[in-house]
Amino acid sequence: MVATKTIPDFSLSPHIDQVGVEERASRFTKRSIKNETKINGLKLALNMIDLTTLEGKDTDGKVKQLCYKAQHLHDAYPGLPTVAAICVYPSMVKVAKKALGDSGVKVASVSTAFPSGQAPRDVKIRDTKFAVSEGADEIDMVISRGKFHMGEYNFVFDEIAAVKEACGNARLKVILETGELGTYDKVRRASDIAMYAGADFIKTSTGKMSPAATMPVTLVMLEAIRDFYYKTGKRIAMKPAGGISKSKLALHYLVMLNEVLGEEWMNNHWFRFGASSLANDILMQLMKQKTGVYQSADYFSLD
Amino acid sequence: MATKNNTIKLKFDSSRNLAPAPESKSAAKINERYDLFINGKFEKPLSKKYFATINPATEEKLSEVAEANAADVNKAVEAARNAYEKTWKKTSPKERAKYIYRIARMVQEKARELAIIETLDGGKPIRESRDFDVPTAANHFFYYAGWADKLEYAFPNRTAQPLGVAGQIIPWNFPLLMAAWKIAPALATGNTVVLKPAETTSLTALKLAEIIQEADLPPGVVNIITGAGDTGAAIVNHPDINKIAFTGSTNVGKIIQRAIAGTNKKATLELGGKAANIIFDDAPLDQAVEGVINGIFFNQGHVCCAGSRLYVQESVFKTVVQKLKDRMESLIVGDPLDKNTDIGAINSKEQLEVINKYLGIGQKEGAEMYQSTCAIPKKVSFAGQLFLPM
CATH class of the missing domain: 3.40.605.10 (Aldehyde Dehydrogenase; Chain A, domain 1)
Known part of the structure; x- marks a missing residue:
């Protein structure tokens, strides 16, 4: 752990070359993932999923059904892992916690007036404390993008630090909503602010807008994590969310993770996929690898 | 900073050990x-x-x-x-x-x-x-x-x-x-x-x-x-x-x-040359490093304009070297026909001898040589080297 922490001037965060970072990100997609590497990768990706439902229409029943799925991804394939966590609104934390019992699947709750974050700080803190008191293991907060664009980095920093304090023992994921940040330079700057302010995870998106996670954006954030690790010795976890719905893309993300941060990040403590439909696509691919034929989507759970 | 940076090292073994994906x-x-x-x-x-x-x-x-x-x-x-x-x-x-x-x-x-x-x-x-x-x-x-x-x-x-x-x-x-x-x-x-x-x-x-x-x-x-x-x-x-x-x-x-x-x-x-890369401290370093990697390791460096010289501003020298080493670790050296191979075989035995001769000269002149920790295939190939100044 870091003994003394000096807070850098975030306006001096490194610049990112757009052409270069997109070129590098596309290079990972050239890796050919076959046979046992593919099966291991798919199982690992399943185990990294934060299975998510964040709808106004969420009911107790829907959340319970999702919690069941988290533990029984596809019973026709024995020995599958569970997903990493269920991600819900604070009002659903208690239901999810009870439904998951001692399965080991974590409960993550969005908070701080998700997804816009346009609420006073005390509301955000209460939102967070409520979710934690209901039993949330992880909190997914959003940063104040408006303040960030106005250059009020200290405001953004202090808010993250305050929410981190309200989290207690829960791990804090800081959502940058990169689709609203506009440039890679700003993604990098926001990543640096979040990590120095106490984030346990940095996360790309709410999933409520497009573009959500992309490979170049995730690469910028992984490189920020690497630089932070070399500077401070502290590991930060990464969560791309939204827009990752196919197995092949998930494998490309894992290749990228493996080549940027190395094998110590290749587990669900340090990396998550925020996704809802990805799990079924991976299950279809795993069944294809096992049986040699693709099966109809009707043989898998609906959501 | 209290932390000793030289104790921190990322590990890339698994990124190189992918199942074979050979072209037929x-x-x-x-x-x-x-x-x-x-x-x-x-x-x-x-x-x-x-x-x-x-x-x-x-x-x-x-x-x-x-x-x-x-x-x-x-x-x-x-x-x-x-x-x-x-x-x-x-x-x-x-x-x-x-x-x-x-x-x-x-x-x-x-x-x-x-x-x-x-x-x-x-x-x-x-x-x-x-x-x-x-x-x-x-x-x-x-x-x-x-x-x-x-x-x-x-x-x-x-x-x-x-x-x-x-x-x-x-x-x-x-x-x-x-x-x-x-x-x-x-x-x-x-x-x-x-x-x-x-x-x-x-x-x-x-x-x-x-x-x-x-x-x-x-x-x-x-x-x-x-x-x-x-x-x-x-x-x-x-x-x-x-x-x-x-x-x-x-x-x-x-x-x-x-x-x-x-x-x-x-x-x-x-004709050929020994092209230079120049990195200043306000450069986007990760992308600059990628440019260096593509410049010198593309086609095993067999390129007329391969970037075989690197000048780095002193204030970012350590960072750039660290990033270069990490990036070199994730390069896959192996069978040229495998779709995942980044660095294949040196074009001929004669060329390999030429390269080895220059490596010998570099070391004799006192430069510190860094090589990826990956295993090198037995036949005509190499892993790529980074020479650090004396």
Whole structure:
């Protein structure tokens, strides 16, 4: 752990070359993932999923059904892992916690007036404390993008630090909503602010807008994590969310993770996929690898 | 900062250990023996000599190709002269374009086979021959085909004229691409060609000869003859050649320059260098590092403009070196035919010896050498080195 922490001037965060970072990100997609590497990768990706439902229409029943799925991804394939966590609104934390019992699947709750974050700080803190008191293991907060664009980095920093304090023992994921940040330079700057302010995870998106996670954006954030690790010795976890719905893309993300941060990040403590439909696509691919034929989507759970 | 940075190290072993993903050799047809492509036909060499061409990754013999002597060169130049005077000079620009477009499309159609042969014969990773060499070669033919009927209008008050017979000598680093680079503009501008590929990498040029034959290009417009330095010298010194185009070493370039001094031959010489990268502290460092990696490790560094020198501003020196080392760790060295290989085989045993000689000199002069911790395949290959200043 870091003994003394000096807070850098975030306006001096490194610049990112757009052409270069997109070129590098596309290079990972050239890796050919076959046979046992593919099966291991798919199982690992399943185990990294934060299975998510964040709808106004969420009911107790829907959340319970999702919690069941988290533990029984596809019973026709024995020995599958569970997903990493269920991600819900604070009002659903208690239901999810009870439904998951001692399965080991974590409960993550969005908070701080998700997804816009346009609420006073005390509301955000209460939102967070409520979710934690209901039993949330992880909190997914959003940063104040408006303040960030106005250059009020200290405001953004202090808010993250305050929410981190309200989290207690829960791990804090800081959502940058990169689709609203506009440039890679700003993604990098926001990543640096979040990590120095106490984030346990940095996360790309709410999933409520497009573009959500992309490979170049995730690469910028992984490189920020690497630089932070070399500077401070502290590991930060990464969560791309939204827009990752196919197995092949998930494998490309894992290749990228493996080549940027190395094998110590290749587990669900340090990396998550925020996704809802990805799990079924991976299950279809795993069944294809096992049986040699693709099966109809009707043989898998609906959501 | 309280933390000692030298205790922190990322681990990349698993990123290199992917299941094999080999491209299949059987998708490429290689004859046991190749003759000289002269006047639209494959002809036995007057020299009666052949030499072996090997796969540098396995040191297995792939095929044998004819060794053209001065008499063979003369035969090829005569064919080219004849074709120039009787046919090609009089062919209309849009007719010429038609043939070049046809060659371009056929290169695309046979892209997979060409890529596999390029990798087998030269040792470069299949990812590069598949995604760079072959598609770019096809693009060159497409591009120059488009020029043929526009030359008339391109230079106001001037009329572009063909020179006649072009003698073209190309290197072993991008065998097919260099052939395209030389042949396509010569044809578009109305010249005929005698081309000699490098002796270690003749096969894709000979495949291109098959394509040219199949494309029904008038006989003698393109002649492809194989051989080593003596064959090249016979081309350079042949009196009936109007233009020499050469890509290769600076040394040979100088020899050519001297040989054609005082003659009417025109020349294009594209030679090598030791290109420099310069990184200042306000650069986007991760992307700069990627630029360095692509600059020096693309095609095992067998590139005329490979970025083999690196200047870094002192204030970011440590960071850049750290990032370079990490990036080098994630490069995959291995079977060139595997789709995941980043660094394949050195083009030939002779070239490997040259590289090792320079590595020895660098160490003797006191530079600190850093190499990736990855395992090196037994045969002709290397892992890439980073030399740090004394």
